Amino acid sequence: MNRRLRLVVAVLLTAVFVGGGSSAAWALWSASGTTASSVTIGKVSASIAGTSALTTTFSSTVTSVTKPITLTNSGSIAGTATTTVSVVSGSSTALAQAVTVVAWPAATTAACTTNTAVGSGSVTGTWASLPSMTSKLAAGASAIWCTRSTPKSSAPASATANVNVNLTVASGSWTSGVVQGGFYLNTSAAEAALTCNDHSGNYVDVTWDAAGRPKETWYAAYVGTTPVGQKAQDYSAFITIAPSDIPASAGTSGTLTVTVKVLDSAGNPTSTVAGSGPVTLFTQNNGAAIRCGA
Structure with missing residues (x-):
């Protein structure tokens, strides 16, 4: 078979395969006419840390707690982190409503301490209703928020x-x-x-029930951890508190809680509370003043 005859035979066979639906021809066609591609889609994910450290029991000696929490964008694309708060059913919503909280962005967890001043971008509410701690985060990035919780005088006891x-x-x-x-x-x-007992805004006297304690027991009054007024024994059974006795950090107006504690033999406060109650700072014609109650 010469070269020209072989070419004619090849053309005729190709026509037969294609026209007749040959699987060999179809395979050739599909192999040369099909392409494939793939796309990787990013994901959004979140994680939170540090909240368990906010657990606390408030008392006359624990009047505030400052702790950081960390919000993390653990996904593979940038996103915005937002928060809400909720009270678990069966626990005290009244207590959550009575604990004021202020939260603000912090550079590090170490920068969130009891003495840290509230920073810019803060949100304020209660643990029953707090505006979102909103942060724009790159993939894998975290935001630290410092939270400070302080119970109101209306906070229910044993809750x-x-x-x-x-x-x-x-x-x-x-x-x-x-x-x-x-x-x-x-x-x-x-x-x-x-x-x-009030004394025309110039000072107040606070007294307590000392039943069951020896007359020589010593007592001191405190606003937070700061002593106010003079120490007293049960022989006198009262402590006088003037506006000048209140620490400057408490400000010049507003209601404060005064707590009277039993002192040990070295003159240090014990965990035994003889009594507590509110006093209010205000201003009258002749300057700073103090009165009983809220």
Whole structure:
């Protein structure tokens, strides 16, 4: 078979295969006419840390707690972290409503201490209703928020609030699942009330029930951890408090809680509280003043 005849035969066979639906021809056609591609889609994800450290029991000696929490965008694309708070059913919503909280962005967890001043970008509310701690985060990045919790005088005694901080991270229409960090707020049993007597705004006298203690027992009054007024024994059974006795950090107006504690033999406060009650700082014509009650 010469070269020209072989070419004619090859052309005729190709026509037969294609026209007849030959699988060999179809395989050749599909192999040369099909392409493939793939796309990797990013994900949004969230995590939260540090909330368990907010668990505390408030009392006359524990009047505030300052702790950091960390919000993390653990996904593979940038997003915005937002939070809400909620009170677990069956625990005390009344207590959560009575604990004021202020939160603000912090550079590090170490920068969130009891003495740290509230920073810019803060949000304020209660643990029953707190505006979002919102942070824009790159993939894998975290934001630290410093929280400071302080119970109001209206906080119920012997109560427990189980609070959750709920976090989501969103990017466009993509939203992560909700992650939660929980903690407990507690209050100790009710303390005995002080008896308070006004003296025209110039000073107040506070007295307490010393039943069951020796007459020589020493007592001191405190606002937070700062002693106010002079120490006293039960022989006199009262402590006088003037505006000048109140620490400057407490300001010049507003209601404060005065707590009278039993002192040990070295003159240091013990955990035994003889009584507590509110006093209010205000200003009258001749300057700073103080009165009993809220």
